[in-house]
Amino acid sequence: MAFDISVLQKDLSEKVGAKLEFTRAFGDDVVSFPKEKLLPMMTHLKERHGFQFMLDICGVDYPNRAKRFDFVYHLYAPSSKGRLRLKTQVGETETIESLTPVYRGANWFEREAFDMFGIRFAGHPNLRKILTHDDFVGHPLRKDYPADRQQHTDRVQPIWFEPSQGSDSHPDKSLVPINIGPSHPATHGTLRIMGELDGEIVKRLNVEIGYLHRCFEKMAETHFYNQIIPYTDRLNYCSAPMNNVGFCKTVERMMGVDIPPKAKAMRIVLSELSRVIDHLVCIGTNCVDLGALTIFWYIFEQRERVYTMFEKLCGARLTVALTRVGGMAYDNPSGWEQECLETVKGIRKCIDELDQLLTENKIFIKRTLGVGKISAEDAIDFGFTGPCLRASGVNLDLRKAQPYYGYDQLDFDVPIGTNGDLYDRYLVRMEEMRQSLKIIEQVCKNMPAGDYTIRDKNIVLPEKKDVWGNIEGLMNHFMLVIKGIRPPVGEIYDSTEAANGELGFYLVSDGGPRPYRLKVRPPCFAIYQAFPYMMQGQYVADVIATLGSLNIVAGELDR
Amino acid sequence: MSQQTASPVEIQMNGPDIQQMLDTSVLTTRADKFIAWGRKNSLWPLPFGTACCGIEFMSVVGPRYDVARFGAEVVRFSPRQSDFLLVAGTITEKMGPILKLIYEQMLEPKWVLAMGACASSGGFYRAYHVMQGADKIIPVDVYVPGCPPTPEAVIDGIMKIQELIASGRRRPVQR
Numbered sequence: 001m002a003f004d005i006s007v008l009q010k011d012l013s014e015k016v017g018a019k020l021e022f023t024r025a026f027g028d029d030v031v032s033f034p035k036e037k038l039l040p041m042m043t044h045l046k047e048r049h050g051f052q053f054m055l056d057i058c059g060v061d062y063p064n065r066a067k068r069f070d071f072v073y074h075l076y077a078p079s080s081k082g083r084l085r086l087k088t089q090v091g092e093t094e095t096i097e098s099l100t101p102v103y104r105g106a107n108w109f110e111r112e113a114f115d116m117f118g119i120r121f122a123g124h125p126n127l128r129k130i131l132t133h134d135d136f137v138g139h140p141l142r143k144d145y146p147a148d149r150q151q152h153t154d155r156v157q158p159i160w161f162e163p164s165q166g167s168d169s170h171p172d173k174s175l176v177p178i179n180i181g182p183s184h185p186a187t188h189g190t191l192r193i194m195g196e197l198d199g200e201i202v203k204r205l206n207v208e209i210g211y212l213h214r215c216f217e218k219m220a221e222t223h224f225y226n227q228i229i230p231y232t233d234r235l236n237y238c239s240a241p242m243n244n245v246g247f248c249k250t251v252e253r254m255m256g257v258d259i260p261p262k263a264k265a266m267r268i269v270l271s272e273l274s275r276v277i278d279h280l281v282c283i284g285t286n287c288v289d290l291g292a293l294t295i296f297w298y299i300f301e302q303r304e305r306v307y308t309m310f311e312k313l314c315g316a317r318l319t320v321a322l323t324r325v326g327g328m329a330y331d332n333p334s335g336w337e338q339e340c341l342e343t344v345k346g347i348r349k350c351i352d353e354l355d356q357l358l359t360e361n362k363i364f365i366k367r368t369l370g371v372g373k374i375s376a377e378d379a380i381d382f383g384f385t386g387p388c389l390r391a392s393g394v395n396l397d398l399r400k401a402q403p404y405y406g407y408d409q410l411d412f413d414v415p416i417g418t419n420g421d422l423y424d425r426y427l428v429r430m431e432e433m434r435q436s437l438k439i440i441e442q443v444c445k446n447m448p449a450g451d452y453t454i455r456d457k458n459i460v461l462p463e464k465k466d467v468w469g470n471i472e473g474l475m476n477h478f479m480l481v482i483k484g485i486r487p488p489v490g491e492i493y494d495s496t497e498a499a500n501g502e503l504g505f506y507l508v509s510d511g512g513p514r515p516y517r518l519k520v521r522p523p524c525f526a527i528y529q530a531f532p533y534m535m536q537g538q539y540v541a542d543v544i545a546t547l548g549s550l551n552i553v554a555g556e557l558d559r
Numbered sequence: 560m561s562q563q564t565a566s567p568v569e570i571q572m573n574g575p576d577i578q579q580m581l582d583t584s585v586l587t588t589r590a591d592k593f594i595a596w597g598r599k600n601s602l603w604p605l606p607f608g609t610a611c612c613g614i615e616f617m618s619v620v621g622p623r624y625d626v627a628r629f630g631a632e633v634v635r636f637s638p639r640q641s642d643f644l645l646v647a648g649t650i651t652e653k654m655g656p657i658l659k660l661i662y663e664q665m666l667e668p669k670w671v672l673a674m675g676a677c678a679s680s681g682g683f684y685r686a687y688h689v690m691q692g693a694d695k696i697i698p699v700d701v702y703v704p705g706c707p708p709t710p711e712a713v714i715d716g717i718m719k720i721q722e723l724i725a726s727g728r729r730r731p732v733q734r
């Protein structure tokens with residue numbers, strides 16, 4: 001059943017009545033609604049129209065408007081592949097109903113909106129700050145908060161639990177409190193886990209995030225479009241090129257730019273290489289958590305080889321900033337594809353070895369089988385995407401569901417798990433890497449000829465030889481640097497399948513050289529909020545193992 | 560303290576009357592030097608990896624760059640067991656008190672290396688939640704530029720720390 005907005009329009013208007021406004025923005029379907037209708041409408045959409053995924057919630061600030069904030073929801077219906085953006089206006093002193101009774105995954109997104117904009121949610125189970133520290137006064141994403149005004153703190157919050165986890169938010173005196181992180185080898189990043197143990201069993205568990213909140217979204221509002229690309233690198237820094245691709249694709253779609261075939265092919269190759277190293281790092285560090293250090297050393301050699309490939313393209317290893325709006329930043333050096341094929345061979349051998357070492361390893365199976373389970377329903381409810389969702393048995397991969405850059409012409413499969421446990425997540429990642437290698441081989445063997453970027457003087461900088469060699473090139477260069485790229489007025493949401501799941505960018509443009517608002521939909525943000533729920537009643541050792549298998553990357557989580 | 564090019568020990572050792580000097584303060588200085596030699600070749604780093612630089616630090620430890628060649632491969636996550644704090648990554652305001660706590664728990668003598676633009680100065684995050692350099696709250700001995708620095712640069716920074724230890728010089732900035 002394909003998605004049909006007119007059917008939905010008729011039905012929604014009948015059911016919810018009152019003042020719904022249907023529009024289209026750059027191909028996205030948008031519904032504006034009065035905020036009182038939020039819960040009945042969302043419930044109806046979820047139950048009757050298959051909008052099972054609540055992907056993102058965010059605010060947008062218009063300080064000069066009577067009702068200051070726009071509130072934006074993004075929904076996705078996997079059965080009909082329909083996407084919907086719902087918008088409502090909220091005044092500065094007003095409250096809006098919390099969406100948590102309908103979608104559990106709304107919890108953290110609403111906390112973030114509260115933190116960033118000061119919007120209040122009625123009926124939210126635990127409306128407290130999430131990203132900024134506790135002494136932080138004000139709401140940084142409001143337009144009147146200066147981007148560079150820092151506020152210091154000397155305090156670290158003691159262990160706390162959510163109200164839904166019991167009436168006392170402090171640890172129980174008769175149990176053992178445990179605090180892991182935010183600087184701890186087992187968390188691979190700035191994550192903080194707070195727990196309460198009865199022997200080895202976790203009674204309650206909670207997490208605190210925001211230790212790496214680097215204000216990506218505020219930085220995006222204060223920089224030109226092409227200057228934002230390096231910032232995107234640092235979202236999921238384990239697979240930086242994928243973030244570049246996701247961001248540029250969003251801007252390009254907004255500007256109606258179709259990039260040349262070679263750029264598309266290169267973006268696929270880079271994305272898949274990144275997916276492989278991201279999964280490798282995930283499995284490698286996860287094995288360290290389980291006490292298998294050898295795997296880590298093995299794997300890192302392969303990662304270095306991929307970095308060498310990146311280095312040959314742009315000189316950087318980790319934070320590559322390889323794409324530009326309009327195509328790629330550079331052309332490939334000759335013979336790069338051939339070397340890439342060689343690298344793929346090496347990685348495949350490594351994966352086979354890994355397979356032999358781990359897949360039927362008794363100890364590994366004992367540590368992972370049935371551990372850290374999450375059911376498909378729960379996973380969807382929390383907004384899981386990517387390998388963690390597929391391990392629970394849901395077949396959703398944007399490369400298949402809404403193919404971009406010609407993924408539909410490539411031959412690859414999407415592995416699906418059954419149990420949603422640690423072992424399945426491992427198996428899914430292993431197979432995904434193999435499929436990615438297959439994709440890379442197909443593309444590298446048929447790398448399209450031609451230019452690596454479009455040549456529109458209002459979008460892409462001229463080549464250096466023209467800048468230095470003729471007056472026209474110099475002028476174009478000057479104008480673009482001074483004026484910047486200017487997408488049309490409007491808003492757009494676009495997403496790609498990144499290593500951890502759906503990486504979305506919601507971009508609002510006022511026609512200027514900087515985004516008016518750029519919201520990232522980070523895949524692990526949704527995943528991580530399920531973690532306390534998943535670990536209830538489990539062994540504390542499994543907490544560490546499960547955390548590793550979810551592949552939470554702090555840069556993307558906290559932005 | 561002014562910088563001396565040749566160490567006092569060597570000058571005296573080349574002098575004529577060794578026995579006389581041994582009776583004075585030479586032995587203590589030699590012991591210092593000996594200890595410094597041991598220290599610089601067995602640094603126990605605490606990698607305070609918060610962000611992308613932390614990932615690149617993994618490469619420094621990993622098989623290709625192999626920091627073991629410089630005697631600094633025994634990474635310790637307990638501040639009590641390490642004498643070399645490697646701040647790798649962005650320090651946010653929320654992280655500040657934690658970094659300070661960790662530094663204070665480390666035993667003397669200790670050295671600090673700021674890896675990358677963020678740890679050195681806040682990097683390109685001139686932003687409301689990012690501390691503009693780790694040296695806002697703790698002393699730093701060596702700054703390694705880069706975003707992230709290449710593993711070679713980090714190793715170079717570690718060698719600078721080794722020089723610092725060997726020379727007995729104090730850190731450039733005291734807070």
Ligand code: SF4
Nearest residue numbers: 611612675676677707
């Ligand atoms: S210096 Fe660059 S690479 Fe290092 S943590 Fe900062 S942003 Fe990341």
